Amino acid sequence: TVVMLFLPCFVFGQILSGVEGEASEIRLVDSYCDIGVRALGMGGTHIAVAEDYTAGFYNPARLGYLKALSVGGTFSYENTDNTTTYYGTESSRSKGKLALNSFGGVVPLPAERGGAAFGISINRIASFDRVFRICGTDADGVDKDGLEVTGGGLDAFNLSGGIQVAPGVSMGMAVDFWTGAESYTWTMVEAFPSGDSIIFDDNIKYEYSGLGAKFGMTFIPWKFLELGTVINFPITLTVTEDGTQRTDSLTDTLEVYTETSGISEEYKYSLPYTLGAGAAFRLSFVTLAADVYWTDWTQLEYKSPDWILYENRYIPDSYRSVVSLHFGAEATLPLNIRLRAGYFTDPIPY
Numbered sequence: 001t002v003v004m005l006f007l008p009c010f011v012f013g014q015i016l017s018g019v020e021g022e023a024s025e026i027r028l029v030d031s032y033c034d035i036g037v038r039a040l041g042m043g044g045t046h047i048a049v050a051e052d053y054t055a056g057f058y059n060p061a062r063l064g065y066l067k068a069l070s071v072g073g074t075f076s077y078e079n080t081d082n083t084t085t086y087y088g089t090e091s092s093r094s095k096g097k098l099a100l101n102s103f104g105g106v107v108p109l110p111a112e113r114g115g116a117a118f119g120i121s122i123n124r125i126a127s128f129d130r131v132f133r134i135c136g137t138d139a140d141g142v143d144k145d146g147l148e149v150t151g152g153g154l155d156a157f158n159l160s161g162g163i164q165v166a167p168g169v170s171m172g173m174a175v176d177f178w179t180g181a182e183s184y185t186w187t188m189v190e191a192f193p194s195g196d197s198i199i200f201d202d203n204i205k206y207e208y209s210g211l212g213a214k215f216g217m218t219f220i221p222w223k224f225l226e227l228g229t230v231i232n233f234p235i236t237l238t239v240t241e242d243g244t245q246r247t248d249s250l251t252d253t254l255e256v257y258t259e260t261s262g263i264s265e266e267y268k269y270s271l272p273y274t275l276g277a278g279a280a281f282r283l284s285f286v287t288l289a290a291d292v293y294w295t296d297w298t299q300l301e302y303k304s305p306d307w308i309l310y311e312n313r314y315i316p317d318s319y320r321s322v323v324s325l326h327f328g329a330e331a332t333l334p335l336n337i338r339l340r341a342g343y344f345t346d347p348i349p350y
Contacts, residue, residue, distance in 0.1 A: 023311045023318035025350045026269065027182070028154065028208075028237070029297065031126040032346075035102040037074045042328025043342020045289035047278025048218065048228035049330075053104035056119040056160030059230045059278070060172030061216035063117040063162030066106050073103035076124065082132050086144070089136030097129040099153060114164035119174075126154035128182040146188035146200075154180030154208055168220035176212040178237065181205065195252030204243030204263060210235050224282055232274040236303060241265045267308055272299035285333075291326040297349035322347045 036054035039046040046058035052072055055062035079096040104121020132148040157179070162172030186202040212235035218228045242264050249257040278291040297319040302308050328342035 021314060021317075023314040025318075026300070027128065027150070028126055029271075029300070029319075029350065030348045031128060031154075033076070033078075033101070033125060033127055035074070035123045035125065038330075038340065041340030041342060042289060042330055043344045044326040045278060045280075045291045045328035045342065047216075047230055047276055047291045048226045048280040049278075049287060049289050053106050053119045053121045054102065054123075055106075055162065055172075056104070056121055056158045056174045057102075057123055057125075057156075059216035059218065059228050059276075060119070060160040060174040060214065061162045061170045061218045061228065061230075063106065063119050063160060063172055064115050064164040064170030064218070065162075066117045067108050067115055069105070069107060071105040074101040075099065076101035078127055078129055080130055082130070084132070084134055086134050086136035087138055091133040091135040093131040093133045093147070095129055095131040095149070097127070097151070099124055099127075104158070111164075114167075115170075116163035117161070119158065119160040119162075121158045121160075123156050123158060124153050125156045125178075126180070128152045128154075134188075141193045143191040144188065146186070148184075148186045150182060150184050152180060152182040152206075154178060156212070162216070170218045172216045174214045174216075176214070176235075178208060178210040178212060178235070180208045182208070184243070197250045199248040199250070201246045201248070202243065204241060204245075207240045208237055210237040226280045226282065228278045228280075230276045232276070234270050234272055236268055236270045238266065238268050241267070265305070267305055268303040270301045270303055272296055285331060287330045289326075289328045289330075293324040293326075294321070295324075295349070296321040319349050322349045 034040055034044040035057055039054055039058065046054060050058045050062040052070055075098060077096065077098045079094060081094045083090060083092045102121055102123045104119060106117050106119050108117040128150045130150045134144060134146045137143050156176040158174055158176050160172060160174035162170055164170045184204045188200040189197065191197045212233065214230055214232045216228065216230040218226060220226050244260060244262055246260045272295060274293055274295045276291060276293040278289065280287055280289040298316045298321060300315050300319055302312050324346045326344040331339045333339065
């Protein structure tokens with residue numbers, strides 16, 4: 001079967017800069033996307049109900065129940081609207097992005113009893129497409145007009161496998177090769193009552209790479225009930241940062257002073273464990289599902305270079321443990337038409 005559909009990818013986040021006693025926010029932490037049109041239609045509930053290549057992403061143990069060769073893919077269109085108010089002046093900006101959300105396939109293995117299958121896919125697991133504008137006059141009479149734009153994403157190349165080890169019990173493993181890039185631009189113009197002005201202009205590119213793994217299990221204690229659990233192991237990401245920061249100062253006599261500095265840095269940080277569990281209740285024409293994920297983001301840790309390690313002391317007070325809840329339903333109508341509904345809550349950990 002071949003499926004190519006469009007789905008929404010909702011991303012909520014904020015970009016903050018660290019201060020003394022507070023760890024700076026890692027944008028990746030609140031930029032994750034779910035993948036797959038069926039999963040998004042059911043609120044991301046797929047630990048116990050994945051039926052295609054997306055099982056490698058949600059719970060590779062589900063591959064043990066797939067017996068047909070299949071290929072599929074999805075696109076996502078993400079639109080971010082941002083409105084800010086600065087000293088009574090409101091500014092709005094929006095940004096849309098169409099991107100490949102996922103593409104992959106499943107190859108089942110011959111088996112006299114039980115089942116086993118391999119999966120391969122490429123998944124857009126994080127989006128950096130955001131926009132932020134600030135405009136207004138502060139209490140000192142300084143006119144400020146700033147625009148921040150970020151773009152890009154993080155992809156994971158997934159290799160996975162699952163096998164039934166006993167009646168109603170399956171296990172699976174997956175390896176994810178993470179790679180991606182983010183572009184960041186920030187321009188701020190400050191005009192002073194004296195006639196002087198300053199222009200700040202930052203252009204930075206980040207490149208990400210890393211290796212992750214997950215382990216999953218499923219259990220079917222009753223023909224109407226399916227249970228699943230998954231462990232996402234810690235992953236160390238390498239981030240390469242290159243760019244420039246420029247400041248132009250213009251006096252009221254039209255004299256210009258320019259300062260430019262280059263940025264070239266590589267650093268690493270480790271993401272913590274994520275534990276997930278799901279349940280699905282299946283009837284003839286209706287499936288009800290629920291998933292829960294738990295991540296203790298206070299275990300986030302910088303690994304290198306030495307100059308950034310001081311931020312580790314602030315992480316326990318700047319981040320928190322979060323629980324993400326997902327609920328979904330699917331109804332099968334005549335002519336194999338499927339209606340889906342879902343809801344999820346995913347708190348920002350910073």
